[in-house]
Amino acid sequence: MTPRQRVHQVLIGASQGDAVTGMALALRDGLREHFDSDVYALWRHGPEMERECQSLDDMPLTSGADLLLYHLSIGYQEMHDWLMAREEPLAISYHNVTPSSFYRAHNPEFADDLDLGRKEITELRNRVVLAVADSDFNKTDLVAAGYEHVHVIPAGFSPSRLVEEPYDPYLLASMRSRYPNGYVVAVGQVLPHKRIEQLMQTMHLMNSTFWGNVGLVICGVQRQHGYFQSLLRYRSRCAMVDVHFAGAVSDRELATYVRGASAYLGMSDHEGFCIPPLEAAAMGVPVVIKGAGAIPESIGNGALLLPADAGPVLAAEALNEVLTNAAMRHTLIARGHQRVRELQEQSHVQETIRLIAEVVG
Amino acid sequence: MTTSEEVLTELRRRVEVRRQEGKYPPDLERQLEAEFASILEVVHRGEDEVDHIAHLVTVLRQEVLSLNGLVTNQSRIPGGRLYHRVVGKIVGRQTRGVAQQTQVALQRQLDVIELIQRQLRAQRDADVRVLHQIETAIRDRLMMVDALAESVLELERKATTKS
Numbered sequence: 001m002t003p004r005q006r007v008h009q010v011l012i013g014a015s016q017g018d019a020v021t022g023m024a025l026a027l028r029d030g031l032r033e034h035f036d037s038d039v040y041a042l043w044r045h046g047p048e049m050e051r052e053c054q055s056l057d058d059m060p061l062t063s064g065a066d067l068l069l070y071h072l073s074i075g076y077q078e079m080h081d082w083l084m085a086r087e088e089p090l091a092i093s094y095h096n097v098t099p100s101s102f103y104r105a106h107n108p109e110f111a112d113d114l115d116l117g118r119k120e121i122t123e124l125r126n127r128v129v130l131a132v133a134d135s136d137f138n139k140t141d142l143v144a145a146g147y148e149h150v151h152v153i154p155a156g157f158s159p160s161r162l163v164e165e166p167y168d169p170y171l172l173a174s175m176r177s178r179y180p181n182g183y184v185v186a187v188g189q190v191l192p193h194k195r196i197e198q199l200m201q202t203m204h205l206m207n208s209t210f211w212g213n214v215g216l217v218i219c220g221v222q223r224q225h226g227y228f229q230s231l232l233r234y235r236s237r238c239a240m241v242d243v244h245f246a247g248a249v250s251d252r253e254l255a256t257y258v259r260g261a262s263a264y265l266g267m268s269d270h271e272g273f274c275i276p277p278l279e280a281a282a283m284g285v286p287v288v289i290k291g292a293g294a295i296p297e298s299i300g301n302g303a304l305l306l307p308a309d310a311g312p313v314l315a316a317e318a319l320n321e322v323l324t325n326a327a328m329r330h331t332l333i334a335r336g337h338q339r340v341r342e343l344q345e346q347s348h349v350q351e352t353i354r355l356i357a358e359v360v361g
Numbered sequence: 362m363t364t365s366e367e368v369l370t371e372l373r374r375r376v377e378v379r380r381q382e383g384k385y386p387p388d389l390e391r392q393l394e395a396e397f398a399s400i401l402e403v404v405h406r407g408e409d410e411v412d413h414i415a416h417l418v419t420v421l422r423q424e425v426l427s428l429n430g431l432v433t434n435q436s437r438i439p440g441g442r443l444y445h446r447v448v449g450k451i452v453g454r455q456t457r458g459v460a461q462q463t464q465v466a467l468q469r470q471l472d473v474i475e476l477i478q479r480q481l482r483a484q485r486d487a488d489v490r491v492l493h494q495i496e497t498a499i500r501d502r503l504m505m506v507d508a509l510a511e512s513v514l515e516l517e518r519k520a521t522t523k524s
Contacts, residue, residue: 057435060437061437105405106401106405197397201393201397205385205389209379209384209385225413225416226401226404226405227401229404229412230397230400230401230404230405233400233404234396234397234400237396237400301365304365304368305365306369307369311390312390312393313376313385313389313390314369314372314373314376317372317375317376317379318368318369318372321368321372328368
């Protein structure tokens, strides 16, 4: 019997609830039907990730893998050196590297990592035998770096993954009690380019203009101390909105927060592909979102899409309309479901596996 | 529902009406941006560096406590694990001793850093209190100026009516 070919995936960090990790694990499950396949990570956060992923240190110096698929979303020197020393054929799955300009002034170390990630795109180019991007928006970065054949596939992504998740009745009851007039939810890491302060401004303006007294719940891990401290201070200035920072949450908690929300609001200035609003749409929550980066092509017609340069004033007006105009609300919910169905019907994992099979022969 | 573009056109129209009615002051977005930027600036300028030092000291204390002079026997080379085990046994007494001495020295350094951090925090809290007092005093005086201005306007109105 001929031994199975080996296709492994490589991540910098693996953590529960992280979109890239989720995509890698879903792809691994599909790959295992055809290949020996594991996910290796430099850092594995939490016991579940230690079970699901292998430590990068455990990969032998000559793994004999037929292909390594590297998920690129930031640079990190240790990973960069590791990649440059490998000899296996390399594929990249590009999830976009946020421009460092968002971070240069207040977090230069993080900005350096982002610059390294951008540099890595070019440095790896001649070694890459297969390049995949989540979106057309991401593809443009690879093409600009000289890649000739880039496939656009958001592999391993399932917008309906939270639909079957049971909700937490105690959490839902506590949210109902804290927010008797309902709340708006936003999901994503608490980072400057996500413009969390604009979410707060929008809700503050909406409540003060229309007397809605609607709350704001932000689900997402707090990655940067200074930015988060600034938001906590700013919260006291946005007196017309009760903001709850839920932090990192489990899938069950996330499903509960989102399902219980009156609407989903996104004000991010940069996204390579945007999963949370699609997950909200899958759960019947109307989405109002700024059309930055790859958001327009990801969400399609499934949301009320604001211009990429929209500010909190226009967002407040739009959100109020969605919360108070039943006809618009119902149409948005239906369009959201339609968009989720369109994405669900495309078998992205199988398409990626087909491309990988072609490459490894 | 009409297309998103039609909805946006209508929303923009309403925003414009509210701006003209004075519900949204001119330059509101820029003011909001500037307010948050100033908070961000203050936080990053160092006020919260004091808290950050405290956090780092806690992390360092845990790391110092875990110093034991031992390293992993893992090896990718065949027989490497056994080799490292044997070497570890031979030099273990010395490496543990060095680790203990390092631990003591680092603990003392951390005590000093913690002392400095406490002093910085005390100074910062005192500065904040003084700033609050000054701010309150300025607000009181501004309110007085407002009240006086109101009185002047009232007097002007009366004078105009009589003349």
